[in-house]
Amino acid sequence: MEKIFENIEVAYQYKSLKELKHTYWFYNYFFKSWIIQLAKKFFILSLILRIPIKWLVKPTIYKLFCAGETLQEAITKANKLSEFNVKVILDYAAEEAQTVEEAEKNYKQIVEVINVSASNSFIAFNVFKPTALCNKKILEKKSKCEELSDEEKDAFDKFRFFVDDLCNRSYRAHVPILIDAEYVSVQDAVDAIAWEMMKKYNKQRAIVFNTLQMYRKDRLQYLKNLSKAAEREEIILGIKLVRGAYLEQERLWAKQKGIPSPVFDTKIETDENYNKALKYCLENISKIAVFSGTHNEESNYLMLQWMKEFTIEHNNKHVYSSQLYGMSDHISFNLAKLGYNVAKYMPFGSVTLTIPYLLRRADENKSIRNQKSRELELIKKAIYYKKNKKHEIR
Numbered sequence: 017m018e019k020i021f022e023n024i025e026v027a028y029q030y031k032s033l034k035e036l037k038h039t040y041w042f043y044n045y046f047f048k049s050w051i052i053q054l055a056k057k058f059f060i061l062s063l064i065l066r067i068p069i070k071w072l073v074k075p076t077i078y079k080l081f082c083a084g085e086t087l088q089e090a091i092t093k094a095n096k097l098s099e100f101n102v103k104v105i106l107d108y109a110a111e112e113a114q115t116v117e118e119a120e121k122n123y124k125q126i127v128e129v130i131n132v133s134a135s136n137s138f139i140a141f142n143v144f145k146p147t148a149l150c151n152k153k154i155l156e157k158k159s160k161c162e163e164l165s166d167e168e169k170d171a172f173d174k175f176r177f178f179v180d181d182l183c184n185r186s187y188r189a190h191v192p193i194l195i196d197a198e199y200v201s202v203q204d205a206v207d208a209i210a211w212e213m214m215k216k217y218n219k220q221r222a223i224v225f226n227t228l229q230m231y232r233k234d235r236l237q238y239l240k241n242l243s244k245a246a247e248r249e250e251i252i253l254g255i256k257l258v259r260g261a262y263l264e265q266e267r268l269w270a271k272q273k274g275i276p277s278p279v280f281d282t283k284i285e286t287d288e289n290y291n292k293a294l295k296y297c298l299e300n301i302s303k304i305a306v307f308s309g310t311h312n313e314e315s316n317y318l319m320l321q322w323m324k325e326f327t328i329e330h331n332n333k334h335v336y337s338s339q340l341y342g343m344s345d346h347i348s349f350n351l352a353k354l355g356y357n358v359a360k361y362m363p364f365g366s367v368t369l370t371i372p373y374l375l376r377r378a379d380e381n382k383s384i385r386n387q388k389s390r391e392l393e394l395i396k397k398a399i400y401y402k403k404n405k406k407h408e409i410r
């Protein structure tokens with residue numbers, strides 16, 4: 017297959033030379049295991065001791081991965097991407113609400129995003145994290161079918177209301193909504209409610225998408241079961257595929273509980289599982305809408321190969337490829353240029369709010385090798401290209 021992701025002229029067109037240099041510097045010098053470990057300890061300590069770190073985080077890692085502190089700032093950035101046919105998902109970065117009041121505050125912010133999405137076609141999807149709308153411990157108890165106290169019951173009822181209302185608003189706005197996946201320990205409760213929402217809102221088209229983390233050993237079979245159930249219910253299945261961002265936490269959790277690890281032991285197994293799920297969705301494209309959230313080049317190339325094989329049009333509404341803001345622009349922009357559906361995940365919110373998200377990105381990027389070093393190589397080439405183009409203009 018033609019190596020379309022190597023077109024650097026297309027890949028980094030929306031970034032200035034200065035921005036590219038910042039990205040290169042960051043990927044090259046910051047993402048080293050020992051620096052990340054140190055930075056993580058510093059971040060956590062500063063949160064506990066309430067040491068202000070905004071001055072350090074905002075111009076560096078935050079600038080690379082986040083779209084701004086307010087919805088308006090994020091919209092401005094999103095507008096810029098839309099000039100290149102790259103759509104966005106404006107992701108209010110809240111997670112792990114402790115109280116119902118906190119959950120309600122998060123819900124209201126997501127409602128604001130949905131309202132904006134109704135009249136802005138550059139927003140391809142809405143999104144929320146379940147733990148932003150309900151205390152994690154309650155979702156864990158619900159997942160284990162444990163009895164909830166009256167107070168917990170109220171909080172869970174509120175959660176159901178929030179989820180239903182967000183899905184309903186998205187339905188009315190004609191914009192699909194993604195339910196992010198987090199920890200295995202809360203997922204059964206989330207799966208149950210996601211399925212309920214799909215049955216309610218996915219009758220004519222895919223509005224509600226549940227996320228499947230393919231590092232989980234059980235998810236391929238779960239996808240197949242869901243697909244059969246969706247066929248019986250005569251609904252369109254909305255599936256967001258990712259590999260999964262909580263690998264170390266899941267392993268630790270299983271070890272502490274003395275249960276087998278729910279996630280694969282090797283990267284190769286996760287990769288194979290992801291690709292199998294992607295192929296399964298594409299083979300059943302009339303009944304499944306798939307959102308492929310990955311920076312993995314091989315998975316993206318396989319998506320193109322299978323789309324061709326199964327004669328799926330580039331812009332088929334049931335297929336989206338998505339990458340996180342600040343990562344893998346060479347994939348996003350080249351796919352968009354060729355007419356494929358692409359959406360960039362753009363987290364926004366205060367610096368403190370985005371810290372857990374930023375820590376996950378730092379963890380993910382901490383060893384710059386293989387694919388990441390390829391991306392670095394492409395950015396280096398793009399800097400060279402932009403510098404020389406500047407000279408030509410002069």
Ligand SMILES: Cc1cc2nc3c(=O)[nH]c(=O)nc-3n(C[C@H](O)[C@H](O)[C@H](O)COP(=O)(O)OP(=O)(O)OC[C@H]3O[C@@H](n4cnc5c(N)ncnc54)[C@H](O)[C@@H]3O)c2cc1C
Binds near residue numbers: 282312387
């Ligand atoms: C648009 C988008 C939305 C996302 N939403 C979510 C979400 O809702 N929930 C969520 O959990 N994550 C989410 N992620 C993050 C995602 O799960 C991955 O952590 C991240 O994208 C890196 O995986 P990759 O496929 O891009 O690339 P790769 O770099 O090819 O894969 C890295 C991933 O492989 C897996 N892996 C690495 N080493 C091993 C190993 N030794 N054994 C087993 N598996 C291994 C891990 O999942 C790791 O994150 C999202 C990512 C994107 C792009």
